[in-house]
Amino acid sequence: MSEPKNYVILGGTSGIGEALVKLLAQEGHQVFVYARNIRNVQVSSQIHFNEADVSQEFSLAGLPEVIHGLAYCPGSITLQPFHRIKTEQFQSDFQLNVMGAISAIQQCLSGLKASGSAAVVLFSTVAVQTGMSFHTSVAVSKGAVEGLTRALAAEYASSRIRINCIAPSLTETPLAEKLLNTIEKKEAGAKRHPLGRIGQAEDSARVAQFLLNENEGWITGQILGVDGGMGSLRLI
Numbered sequence: 001m002s003e004p005k006n007y008v009i010l011g012g013t014s015g016i017g018e019a020l021v022k023l024l025a026q027e028g029h030q031v032f033v034y035a036r037n038i039r040n041v042q043v044s045s046q047i048h049f050n051e052a053d054v055s056q057e058f059s060l061a062g063l064p065e066v067i068h069g070l071a072y073c074p075g076s077i078t079l080q081p082f083h084r085i086k087t088e089q090f091q092s093d094f095q096l097n098v099m100g101a102i103s104a105i106q107q108c109l110s111g112l113k114a115s116g117s118a119a120v121v122l123f124s125t126v127a128v129q130t131g132m133s134f135h136t137s138v139a140v141s142k143g144a145v146e147g148l149t150r151a152l153a154a155e156y157a158s159s160r161i162r163i164n165c166i167a168p169s170l171t172e173t174p175l176a177e178k179l180l181n182t183i184e185k186k187e188a189g190a191k192r193h194p195l196g197r198i199g200q201a202e203d204s205a206r207v208a209q210f211l212l213n214e215n216e217g218w219i220t221g222q223i224l225g226v227d228g229g230m231g232s233l234r235l236i
Contacts (some may be wrong), residue, residue, distance in 0.1 A: 007066035013174030017073030019205035054100035067111030069212035097141035124167040153221030162220035169227035171199035194229030
């Protein structure tokens with residue numbers, strides 16, 4: 001087991017974020033979780049919960065002085081025809097996905113620099129690189145996340161802060177509940193992926209865990225598709 005580290009996870013009480021928190025705690029690390037809803041969470045001496053609503057301006061109280069890794073996991077799925085999406089919806093998605101990530105990184109930056117070797121993991125979607133109908137709002141905001149990833153990776157490479165992004169496809173989490181609430185929907189979703197199944201939270205969480213590990217210190221500025229082949233394969 002590696003030496004215990006301090007990790008900050010935003011959106012760590014459900015879905016991919018929750019799975020990542022469990023993986024890091026199992027490794028013996030101290031995990032500082034920030035989420036809007038911290039009720040009914042599994043408490044342990046290694047997991048520290050704080051409230052933070054990233055849909056608006058927020059402050060991260062109780063951050064450790066040294067931060068070895070940060071993962072920003074909140075996301076949105078706004079699937080509507082373009083002509084029906086109001087400006088306020090674009091702004092709401094942008095605040096949650098982009099401005100929230102920017103604020104989290106800025107607030108954690110001194111702690112990340114103090115570690116001497118840190119990692120940041122952000123989340124995009126397969127819909128950015130693969131055009132999909134009705135995905136305009138989420139693709140716009142997550143596309144900005146991918147641009148943020150590469151720009152910051154370049155800027156902070158000399159500070160030994162690695163910044164990468166995971167782009168999942170359809171994943172069975174509370175966020176995607178309406179898309180997977182029947183057997184028929186699950187079967188249809190699975191058939192759209194070359195590997196023949198939809199994603200599980202642990203699929204992306206394990207990749208995030210890998211990217212946060214200081215032993216993987218030569219990977220930065222990358223967008224990694226965890227998408228069952230959706231983003232790059234076409235079966236004939």
